[in-house]
Amino acid sequence: xxxxxxxxxxxxxxxxxxxxxxxxxxxxxxxxxxxxxxxxxxxxxxxxxxxxxxxxxxxxxxxxxxxxxxxxxxxxxxxxxxxxxxxxxxxxxxxxxxxxxxxxxxxxxxxxxxxxxxxxxxxxxxxxxxxxxxxxxxxxxxxxxxxxxxxxxxxxxxxxxxxxxxxxxxxxxxxxxxxxxxxxxxxxxxxxxxxxxxxxxxxxxxxxxxxxxxxxxxxxxxxxxxxxxxxxxxxxxxxxxxxxxxxxxxxxxxxxxxxxxxxxxxxxxxxxxxxxxxxxxxxxxxxxxxxx
Numbered sequence: 001x002x003x004x005x006x007x008x009x010x011x012x013x014x015x016x017x018x019x020x021x022x023x024x025x026x027x028x029x030x031x032x033x034x035x036x037x038x039x040x041x042x043x044x045x046x047x048x049x050x051x052x053x054x055x056x057x058x059x060x061x062x063x064x065x066x067x068x069x070x071x072x073x074x075x076x077x078x079x080x081x082x083x084x085x086x087x088x089x090x091x092x093x094x095x096x097x098x099x100x101x102x103x104x105x106x107x108x109x110x111x112x113x114x115x116x117x118x119x120x121x122x123x124x125x126x127x128x129x130x131x132x133x134x135x136x137x138x139x140x141x142x143x144x145x146x147x148x149x150x151x152x153x154x155x156x157x158x159x160x161x162x163x164x165x166x167x168x169x170x171x172x173x174x175x176x177x178x179x180x181x182x183x184x185x186x187x188x189x190x191x192x193x194x195x196x197x198x199x200x201x202x203x204x205x206x207x208x209x210x211x212x213x214x215x216x217x218x219x220x221x222x223x224x225x226x227x228x229x230x231x232x233x234x235x236x237x238x239x240x241x242x243x244x245x246x247x248x249x250x251x252x253x254x255x256x257x258x259x260x261x262x263x264x265x266x267x268x269x270x271x272x273x274x275x276x277x278x279x280x281x282x283x284x285x286x287x288x289x290x291x292x
Contacts, residue, residue, distance in 0.1 A: 026103060029082035030096040034070040037063030041106045042291075043097065044070050047115025047140075048211045049203055051077035054114065057280050058287065066291075069109070071097060071117075075207025084207045090116060090214050094123035101131065108133030110291060111229075115140050115273065116215050126226040136232045136290050138283075139273050141255045142220035150251060154217050161216035168209040224258040231256065231263040232290045236271035236278065245272070264290075 026033055034052060036059055044055040052070035059068045073093050075081035083092065097120065101109060110133050113121030118140020125132045145152035235252055238245035249267065256263045266286045271278035 026100055028074075028096045028100070030074055030084060030092050031100070032072045032074060032079055033100060034072075036068045036070065037066055039066040040291075041109035042066045042068050043101075043106075043109050043111050043121075044068060045097070045111065045113035045117030045120050046072065046076070047113075047117045048215055049076055049208055050114070050117075051079065053077075054274070054277065058112075058276055058284065061284050062287070069100075069104075069106075073117075073120075073207075073211075075204035076211075077203055081204035081207045084210075085204060086206075087210075088214070089207060089211050090120055090218060091123065094120045094127065097124050098128050098131075101128065110134045110136070112136040112138065112287070112290075113140060114138040114276065116211060119215070119218060119220060122220050122223065122227065125229050125231075126220075126223040129226070129228050132229045134230050134232070134290065135227070136234060136287070138275050139235045139271075140233075141252065142224060143218070143255060144215055146255050147248065147251050150254065154219050157216050161213045164216065165209045165213040168212065169205060221255065221258055224256065225260055227259060230261060231259055232266060232286075233263050234266045234268060234275060234283070234286050234290075236273060236275050237267035237269050239269060 032052075042062060044052065044058065046052055046054045051072045055068075055070055059070060062068050071093075072079055073084065073089065075084040075089070100106075101124075108131065111121040111124060113119070113136070115138070118137030119142065121135050121137060122140075122142060125135045141147050143152075143154075145154075145157045149156075233252055233256060235248065236245055237248065240246055249265070253263075253265060266289070268275050268279045268282045268286065271283070276283045
């Protein structure tokens with residue numbers, strides 16, 4: 001299970017970036033939304049510890065033809081935590097996106113969510129039914145631990161998730177670094193390599209801790225049959241058989257098996273978790289195919 005924790009932390013690592021202000025017409029203590037362009041509606045949802053700025057290139061490629069709604073979950077980056085300073089994060093954020101869709105009278109928008117944002121997109125699609133046009137999840141699983149160990153359960157991961165939550169909440173990333181070294185002394189330099197690339201900086205510590213806990217423990221596989229919109233799964237892949245990414249195809253496909261209609265799968269060679277940043281041209285080509 002130590003390997004699951006460390007692998008999840010590496011898989012979910014994302015850069016912290018700045019945020020543009022959201023529109024005054026919609027007020028929420030859970031999310032902030034910025035709108036760009038005109039045309040059919042697309043909602044972009046970033047992942048754990050990210051703001052909408054991770055979608056900058058994607059939005060710029062779309063806003064001459066689409067109305068792009070850039071979401072940020074409060075408590076990530078420089079955005080005050082608001083209601084996310086206490087209680088759950090992912091479920092309330094999904095509920096606020098549905099409220100936003102209704103308030104703005106969006107007609108069957110496309111949802112694109114990365115990482116934790118992919119899980120939020122799945123929640124929205126499951127609850128909104130035909131009011132969602134299509135869904136793309138980017139390097140996101142309905143149950144993230146299944147990407148590390150196919151037989152993992154919430155019960156297996158919860159003690160580690162609770163430890164990660166407490167360590168981050170009380171001591172920040174230094175506690176996680178120390179814990180990783182203590183638990184994985186036989187890993188050589190793996191812990192140092194992991195945490196040197198995992199940017200726990202900025203943001204509200206409680207929101208980040210809760211977000212990480214939910215990413216590690218939330219299992220949405222039972223919700224998949226409620227999704228009526230077509231789903232596309234995009235993920236980073238490597239042809240190098242020494243990379244865990246070379247073995248991930250079957251794990252993603254198994255994770256989405258319960259959908260009503262089979263998902264479309266697009267692997268992006270040369271990308272890691274931040275697919276849209278690691279391989280922007282290949283990712284944008286996948287987005288264009290998704291929106292046809």
